[in-house]
Amino acid sequence: MTDHSTPDRIMDAAETLFAEKGFRGTSLRAITTTADVNLAAVNYHFGSKEALIRAVFERKVSPINRERLARLDKLETTGRGCDLDAVLDALYRPAVNRVMEHPEHMHCGPQLLARIHADRSDSLQATFTELFAEVARRFMLALEHCLPDLSAEERAWRFHFLIGIMVHAMTELGRQSRPHASPTGFHGELLRPASVDVFTSRLISFAAAGLRAPAPDTVEKTP
Amino acid sequence: MTDHSTPDRIMDAAETLFAEKGFRGTSLRAITTTADVNLAAVNYHFGSKEALIRAVFERKVSPINRERLARLDKLETTGRGCDLDAVLDALYRPAVNRVMEHPEHMHCGPQLLARIHADRSDSLQATFTELFAEVARRFMLALEHCLPDLSAEERAWRFHFLIGIMVHAMTELGRQSRPHASPTGFHGELLRPASVDVFTSRLISFAAAGLRAPAPDTVEKTP
DNA sequence: GTCTATATCCTGATAGAC
């Protein structure tokens, strides 16, 4: 932990604190104190707090998205691009994997992801779009191949449902791993930690069934 | 808009700004300027910024949850407590309704709800738990009646999926209604606004299918 | 209840020695 370079130490500390207190709720002083580096180091290495946020943002998300695209590529070159379960696996597994493989960071990773999705202030909007654009485009296309009978609008909404499931589930997953708080209170010991495989399967079986559901009537009903 | 009392004006302004800039990214000065009240009024009426956050939080969520419980009550007294689609309607419709019935606030309502779900810092944890505990308990029970064959663990996770779908979908819904930003970029004109009925049906058909999916194998697979 | 004025502290950022 201490053998990292200064920028890495800063980003490690920032990642944890951002997850806990939010981007604007975390001061540079808190970050540099936790990272045990000088206050001026943040501006020296990153230029500004905003730039640091973007860097943390990107470091967290890019590897996951790269792996998603690589897995989708492989599916398509091996002719399994229309296997819905496999496509969902390519979407979900990299995120679940990244989150669960380092248990010591499991409490902050998902929480940070949730904040990334929730906080789309103007200053972060462009970064968000840039980081997820390719993944969104490619997987939307894949869904089009897997579910050709669905209208484009229905498919687009269901894609958003997929993302929502993942973000919220992983947040909850991270929350489970924090011993001091069972925040929502409405689960006893029910939500025990599971393996990456089990958890990914859980997501896929639910999501695939939802995606395959017949489209609802879009005709107005009179109440 | 101007005939509200001072506390109401403060909460209206705070709600909008919290949605846009986050809880900690919004200063009391920004709130009181927008609300056109004196800076000291916040502390006079609410005691502190934290208390204001909780008040806004509660004002936004409580009516929705009250309506959810009322609808569920009615279902159960009329013997439709095991109608999964109806139960989901009771969960989703109040939120969709509240968000879409005031189009002028649609850009901030969902965003605020998303932030509420994402920002579970220690200071807001207790408030969150308190506001959602009863709804979570009651609907978990309802799911148990609707889906008796599912394991308790599987049901608990799927309940979280339900919440994730709603939060993310409504965030996106709110984002659509903002003219100046098509943030994620991966939807052209596909996601047009829909009526409350249409959008609720969309949520229900996806969610119900997911809930009814056979439980995945929870046996470890060797990779 | 509302307002002005202010206290106290913390923020991000930077200048300049080493």
Added chain:
DNA sequence: GTCTATCAGGATATAGAC
């Protein structure tokens, strides 16, 4: 690259006149 010292501004909160 790292550090100290400091700036200018903004934050919450409050005291006290009206």
